[in-house]
Amino acid sequence: MVPTVPLSEDVSMPRLGFGVYKIPDDETAEVVRTAIEAGYRSIDTATLYANERGVGAAVRESGLPREDLFVTTKLWNTDHGYDAALRAFDTSLGELGLDYVDLYLIHWPLPALDRYVETWRALQKILADGRVRAIGVSNFQIPHLRRLMDETGVTPSVNQVEAHPRMQQAELRAFHERHGIVTEAWSPLARGGDLFHEEVVRTVAHKHGKTPAQVVLRWHIEMGHVAIPKSATPERIAENVDIFDFEFDSQDISGFATLEQAKRIGPDPDILGA
Numbered sequence: 001m002v003p004t005v006p007l008s009e010d011v012s013m014p015r016l017g018f019g020v021y022k023i024p025d026d027e028t029a030e031v032v033r034t035a036i037e038a039g040y041r042s043i044d045t046a047t048l049y050a051n052e053r054g055v056g057a058a059v060r061e062s063g064l065p066r067e068d069l070f071v072t073t074k075l076w077n078t079d080h081g082y083d084a085a086l087r088a089f090d091t092s093l094g095e096l097g098l099d100y101v102d103l104y105l106i107h108w109p110l111p112a113l114d115r116y117v118e119t120w121r122a123l124q125k126i127l128a129d130g131r132v133r134a135i136g137v138s139n140f141q142i143p144h145l146r147r148l149m150d151e152t153g154v155t156p157s158v159n160q161v162e163a164h165p166r167m168q169q170a171e172l173r174a175f176h177e178r179h180g181i182v183t184e185a186w187s188p189l190a191r192g193g194d195l196f197h198e199e200v201v202r203t204v205a206h207k208h209g210k211t212p213a214q215v216v217l218r219w220h221i222e223m224g225h226v227a228i229p230k231s232a233t234p235e236r237i238a239e240n241v242d243i244f245d246f247e248f249d250s251q252d253i254s255g256f257a258t259l260e261q262a263k264r265i266g267p268d269p270d271i272l273g274a
Helices: 025-038 052-060 082-096 116-128 142-152 170-179 199-208 212-223 234-241 250-257
Strands: 004-008 011-014 042-044 070-075 101-106 132-138 158-162 182-186
Touching: 004 132, 011 101, 011 132, 025 052, 025 234, 042 052, 052 070, 052 082, 070 082, 082 101, 082 116, 101 116, 101 158, 116 132, 116 142, 132 142, 132 182, 142 170, 158 170, 170 182, 199 212, 199 250, 212 234, 212 250
Parallel strands: 042 070, 070 101, 101 132, 132 158, 158 182
Antiparallel strands: 004 011
16 A cells, blocks of 8 residues: 655665654554554664563564564664664663664764764664664765764664755755665654645645645655654544555645755754754
8 A cells, every 4th residue: 555665675664654752652552553554564763762661562473474563663862872772772672673774764964073083883683683674874964974874884774864845954855865775754744724724725625636744745755755654543543644546746745845944843963062
């Protein structure tokens, strides 16, 4: 139901995933089960979210073969450094209760701390050991990516960043495309509400017989992104995955381009942790 994008010769990632940020751990398993039943095959969690245990339980109890589900988790800021990163991954794998993780990301670069290169080397070790199928980063800017690539020779498979119609990240996405890095969008719906009331969004939604949320998520697909919307409402969960039966035309793309404000709703990766 959900198309995939290749990360390597033998690893493919669904173009739409399910985010579990701010879902309490004791509610996560049930919410993720609902998402899996709705058609999601990719689940995105993190150490920060404190719900890896619930995600793992839902994956194990889904009744699906493990290889049919794609699980992402992330290393938190307090675990930068080679040895600390290895320990953090062990902890996450234990919380998930899984034999491996499909994608492991460095959550933030923390350039002032200046440990993201050695942390990246730890992720390479985990990959070589076969405990993760792909490695990447989150919230990395172009200079951070260049440094990783120059100093280690290993390019991240994925960079998960804030991206939505009001923060379209054109320069960063172009860099990703040149280097074969998949752009994954967190907060893909921005803050919903006011974005959904934009005339462009409402016009495109009416034109295709879809909701504003569905056309914003479809915009991500048209841009080549992986998107990870989050919801705890069964109806919304089902709505968000129902975006693969229509396509944008050039007029739709042009309309969404006018929404760019280059305005973040999250932290600036260059200064977080400074």
